[in-house]
Amino acid sequence: MIELLSPAGSMDALRAAVQSGANAVYLGSGPFNARQNAKNFSLDELPDAVRYCHVRGVAVHLTLNTLVADRELEEAGKTIAAAVRAGVDAFIVQDLGIVSLLRQMAPEVPIHASTQMSIHSLEGVQQAAAMGVSRVVLARELSRESIAYICRNSPIEIEVFVHGALCMCYSGQCYFSSVVGTRSGNRGQCAQPCRLAYGYGRYAEKYPLSLKDNCLIPWIRELQQMGVASLKIEGRMKRPEYVAIATRLYRAAIDGQQVSAEDMKDLRDAFSRQGFTQGYYVGQLGPDMFGTRQRERENHALMQSARASYENTEAPLVPVRFYAVVAAGRGAMLAVQDDQGNICKTEGPAPDPALSRPLTAEVLAQRLAKTGGTPYACLETKSVVEPGLSLSAAAINAMRREVLTHLTAIRGRQGENRELNHFTAISHVPGPERPPRHTIGVLNREQLTPRLLATRPERLYVPLTMVQADTDWMQLIPAQTELTVVLPRVIPDSETESVRKALDQAYSLGIRRCLCGNLGHIPLARSRGFRVSGDYGLNLFNSRSMQAARKLGLDTVTVSFELTLPRIRDLSKPLPAEMLVYGRLPLMITENCIIKNRTGHCACHSSVTKLIDRKGEEFRVLPDPGTCRSVIYNGKKLYLLDKQAELRNLGLSAIRLQFTTENPLEVDAVISGLRGGGVFDPGSCTRGLYYRGVE
Numbered sequence: 001m002i003e004l005l006s007p008a009g010s011m012d013a014l015r016a017a018v019q020s021g022a023n024a025v026y027l028g029s030g031p032f033n034a035r036q037n038a039k040n041f042s043l044d045e046l047p048d049a050v051r052y053c054h055v056r057g058v059a060v061h062l063t064l065n066t067l068v069a070d071r072e073l074e075e076a077g078k079t080i081a082a083a084v085r086a087g088v089d090a091f092i093v094q095d096l097g098i099v100s101l102l103r104q105m106a107p108e109v110p111i112h113a114s115t116q117m118s119i120h121s122l123e124g125v126q127q128a129a130a131m132g133v134s135r136v137v138l139a140r141e142l143s144r145e146s147i148a149y150i151c152r153n154s155p156i157e158i159e160v161f162v163h164g165a166l167c168m169c170y171s172g173q174c175y176f177s178s179v180v181g182t183r184s185g186n187r188g189q190c191a192q193p194c195r196l197a198y199g200y201g202r203y204a205e206k207y208p209l210s211l212k213d214n215c216l217i218p219w220i221r222e223l224q225q226m227g228v229a230s231l232k233i234e235g236r237m238k239r240p241e242y243v244a245i246a247t248r249l250y251r252a253a254i255d256g257q258q259v260s261a262e263d264m265k266d267l268r269d270a271f272s273r274q275g276f277t278q279g280y281y282v283g284q285l286g287p288d289m290f291g292t293r294q295r296e297r298e299n300h301a302l303m304q305s306a307r308a309s310y311e312n313t314e315a316p317l318v319p320v321r322f323y324a325v326v327a328a329g330r331g332a333m334l335a336v337q338d339d340q341g342n343i344c345k346t347e348g349p350a351p352d353p354a355l356s357r358p359l360t361a362e363v364l365a366q367r368l369a370k371t372g373g374t375p376y377a378c379l380e381t382k383s384v385v386e387p388g389l390s391l392s393a394a395a396i397n398a399m400r401r402e403v404l405t406h407l408t409a410i411r412g413r414q415g416e417n418r419e420l421n422h423f424t425a426i427s428h429v430p431g432p433e434r435p436p437r438h439t440i441g442v443l444n445r446e447q448l449t450p451r452l453l454a455t456r457p458e459r460l461y462v463p464l465t466m467v468q469a470d471t472d473w474m475q476l477i478p479a480q481t482e483l484t485v486v487l488p489r490v491i492p493d494s495e496t497e498s499v500r501k502a503l504d505q506a507y508s509l510g511i512r513r514c515l516c517g518n519l520g521h522i523p524l525a526r527s528r529g530f531r532v533s534g535d536y537g538l539n540l541f542n543s544r545s546m547q548a549a550r551k552l553g554l555d556t557v558t559v560s561f562e563l564t565l566p567r568i569r570d571l572s573k574p575l576p577a578e579m580l581v582y583g584r585l586p587l588m589i590t591e592n593c594i595i596k597n598r599t600g601h602c603a604c605h606s607s608v609t610k611l612i613d614r615k616g617e618e619f620r621v622l623p624d625p626g627t628c629r630s631v632i633y634n635g636k637k638l639y640l641l642d643k644q645a646e647l648r649n650l651g652l653s654a655i656r657l658q659f660t661t662e663n664p665l666e667v668d669a670v671i672s673g674l675r676g677g678g679v680f681d682p683g684s685c686t687r688g689l690y691y692r693g694v695e
Contacts, residue, residue, distance in 0.1 A: 002224050006247045009236035010039035016244035019310040021251030024059035030079040033063040035236040047086040051412035056317045056375045059089040065114035067095050067186045067541035077423030087415035097544030108418040110134040116172035121493050122150050124520025129156045141591040143283045148226045157229035164234025166211040168194040169588035176587040184694035198611040212291040215276035220253040241306035245270040269299040285592050316377030322368045324383035336403040344406040348399040351389035361385045367396045431573035431651020441658040445473050451668045456480045463625035467506045484513040487521050489589050503528040543572035550574045564693045569650045576653035581640040583658030584633035594621050594630040639685035641678035
């Protein structure tokens with residue numbers, strides 16, 4: 001049976017989800033979940049929440065889907081231990097280091113790869129499975145064809161978001177909130193800059209980054225037929241009434257009931273941004289997918305009805321069977337059995353001879369079926385009742401209450417005795433003591449100036465499409481420089497074959513290294529014979545994630561640019577590590593082409609678009625090389641070339657300069673700073689997050 005997974009940002013929302021028909025809920029506890037501004041659950045409250053759900057046959061998935069720093073790992077271990085003791089059914093995880101920690105501490109608890117892992121291909125799913133993940137939450141940008149293909153071939157379960165807010169950026173790849181305001185989406189503190197107004201000219205008057213909410217109710221049967229394991233409703237930040245309404249209607253759709261136009265109006269009234277969209281699922285991208293939250297009069301009757309559906313009510317969610325024996329000369333016997341095979345028994349008083357109305361099996365069944373106010377529904381009663389006997393209604397009710405209370409206690413303890421190991425820190429591997437060498441990334445041939453090449457970078461990163469377009473420039477590369485092709489940041493299965501062919505071409509030209517920023521791209525590159533370097537998109541944020549990267553077969557990595565310099569210094573470095581020190585930081589990568597949405601036609605490879613916010617800050621928009629996906633870059637350039645003396649103490653193997661919009665003259669000016677220390681211009685440059693850090 002397909003799972004309906006609902007959000008629980010509070011205890012009220014949890015009750016709303018359970019009473020409205022959710023098979024599972026997902027919730028956060030502690031500081032390591034991606035919705036820090038929801039009410040969430042304390043570690044002391046978590047056991048009660050889990051018991052409430054387990055008694056009613058509902059699973060609990062705990063979100064540990066943020067990046068965790070080294071100094072926070074032990075606290076994360078305490079959260080894991082408390083959650084295992086509470087009996088949670090699965091962990092939803094982003095950080096590769098937390099995956100490793102969970103395998104060590106709680107090997108029996110399933111791990112679900114969060115959508116924050118940006119998994120969008122079968123290779124990504126297979127790579128996650130190889131790491132011990134049992135379910136993947138796919139990127140929300142995937143089409144029905146992509147989802148169906150992955151489901152047909154996946155070795156593990158697939159979960160799909162079917163309703164709620166859509167991020168403009170691929171989840172886990174958005175750095176907009178952190179770079180602009182230090183509130184990191186990867187750390188659960190997103191300030192939602194995508195919901196603000198931007199302009200293409202002088203005035204911030206449009207909303208080119210604010211998507212409508214997703215709604216896939218009409219395609220529920222199709223998703224079931226694909227083999228999707230779980231349908232997920234977004235909304236841990238939303239009110240319990242929303243949870244109740246959305247869960248109820250998706251429950252109805254899953255059960256094959258007709259969802260009416262009035263029902264859809266209720267869903268819009270609960271929450272929408274100028275209606276809903278199915279653009280990603282049906283492959284119809286463009287301006288129609290965008291909308292903003294409008295001030296509307298609240299439908300008080302709808303909200304009151306929704307509250308009444310979960311407040312002070314108890315839906316009969318658990319089917320049970322009663323077995324009874326009423327015989328002369330011995331105490332009455334009663335047993336109950338639930339859908340999990342649990343059996344509870346009790347003995348009541350001996351029956352008396354009947355003076356007027358003897359007890360019958362039919363009357364006994366009627367009394368046992370009165371389970372109102374409990375989560376149980378009586379499916380049937382099988383009994384043996386000797387004739388001519390009487391047993392009071394009070395005695396029967398007391399026996400029923402006793403066995404159901406015992407059954408509740410057993411169901412509430414489900415999952416509390418699984419294996420739990422102590423937190424164990426990993427050994428620290430120091431980085432090299434020598435000064436870091438430099439690597440350089442470019443987006444086009446014109447940026448390969450003689451001055452740049454004369455610096456003999458350790459590695460030169462070029463887009464894979466640059467090799468496809470022309471190879472004459474390769475003769476200019478110094479012998480000491482390792483030429484490295486950079487894969488597109490998103491490669492859905494429909495584009496995998498063309499990337500394979502391009503990699504084969506690059507390999508035939510003698511290139512042996514590939515830079516990958518996504519789990520699914522690592523096996524793709526390795527299968528074509530390449531050594532693999534890990535890019536910033538892998539979000540390597542702690543020492544355990546560095547260790548995990550090594551186990552994945554990477555032999556160099558780029559650390560997260562959301563780390564501070566002290567945190568980079570303290571990272572264990574079991575493989576050579578580099579950091580970005582110059583360039584426009586990427587803030588978003590979007591499936592919707594921002595340039596096409598503006599102009600109505602595809603011009604992303606022949607023009608540079610600027611988004612301007614309400615403060616007049618500019619953000620450049622470029623295509624991800626070889627695709628029509630947009631990358632939004634920060635207006636100010638990261639600049640640490642004047643801090644090279646400080647960078648020498650971080651244990652890095654290399655520092656990286658990344659050129660994006662620079663022309664040859666600008667490239668040469670930056671290269672001059674590489675050798676001479678450079679000068680920081682606060683008007684056009686930024687230190688990024690290396691000194692400020694992120695929340």
